Amino acid sequence: MDLSELTTLRVGGPARELVLAESADAIVHAALGVWATGEDWLALGGGSNMVVSDDGFDGTVIRIGSHGITALPSAAGTVRLRVEAGEPWDDLVAHSVRQGLGGLEALSGIPGSTGAAPMQNIGAYGQEIADTLVAVEFLDHETGQLVRLPAAELSLAYRSSVFKDGRAGIVTALEMDFDDADGLSRPVAYDQLAAALGVAVGERAPVAEVRAAVLALRASKGMVLDPADPDTTSAGSFFTNPLVTAGFARSLPEAAPRWETDSGEVKVSAAWLIERAGIRRGFRLPGSGAAISSKHTLALTNTGGATASDITELARLVQERVRNEFGIYLRPEPVYVGFGA
């Protein structure tokens, strides 16, 4: 089977071996078996944050298919859940919202599996998984041991974690703490969402209303998977917002949207940089099946029949234009698989 069938960008050749693991035990068994051979391996969740090469992956892909959400003992006012890694992320969000639990409502509509969520500390509309995550159960590639890693040890930051920085292994389950606060959300922390809800930033709103507002906002940008919307054949945002020094930020045009971060660095809008570098929504190279989404400058889409080469060529062009115009390197957000070192 081509991995294009298991990824949201719908590009990529076959895996040498594909194993479906439907429980934490099965994941451990499959992983230890492959690791003992020393061959190349890859954990695959929903395939919504990867670009797989047209040559495919010369190794074993372990498809994470474990399911389940269970309640754990927790402090008053808090509900702690254990979630198996293969549980679809948005099913977990919908479950928590149905229970009236605050914590993940602004992360509604993000595709993929729960186990992959800590990889890049998924975030949207003012929330990120770091706000809710307590610990992960992790099969460590270095030791072959199943360990519990507290969230504080995961270096969760904007679109990054120890896992993105090279700590190899597989997350088999997550523990998360939710607010049991009368069905109310965490304080709304994003202007556009607050405006859609008719509340001030910092106020709370019913979790179900926040979820509905987020899903509507995301759909308007092609950011909820929808077979009827070709703009959603993507890996979501293809580039992270670059972090630059405060001095460098001052050299950028005043109109460039930017946000100061706790580290003192300044986060700059990648979408703005791309548009100002002359690449508009809907842009495509002649004869290529890859295009910039017609709804969202940051998403690269497969408009039908695109190859992985089409996608990476378009990504390179965007990077070159932004580098030439502003001297900024745009870092791809998805993981490149099978492209060699």
Ligand SMILES: Cc1cc2nc3c(=O)[nH]c(=O)nc-3n(C[C@H](O)[C@H](O)[C@H](O)COP(=O)(O)OP(=O)(O)OC[C@H]3O[C@@H](n4cnc5c(N)ncnc54)[C@H](O)[C@@H]3O)c2cc1C
């Ligand atoms: C339409 C769309 C919208 C999106 N919107 C957002 C958004 O708002 N915010 C955001 O942060 N992201 C967003 N994304 C990106 C993506 O959905 C998330 O990064 C998601 O968490 C990826 O999950 P996955 O299971 O699909 O991961 P995959 O693509 O399967 O894997 C991604 C990486 O994680 C590794 N991995 C997967 N599972 C495990 C595991 N159990 N243990 C260890 N490693 C693992 C893989 O090996 C790979 O390196 C969007 C994507 C799309 C297509």
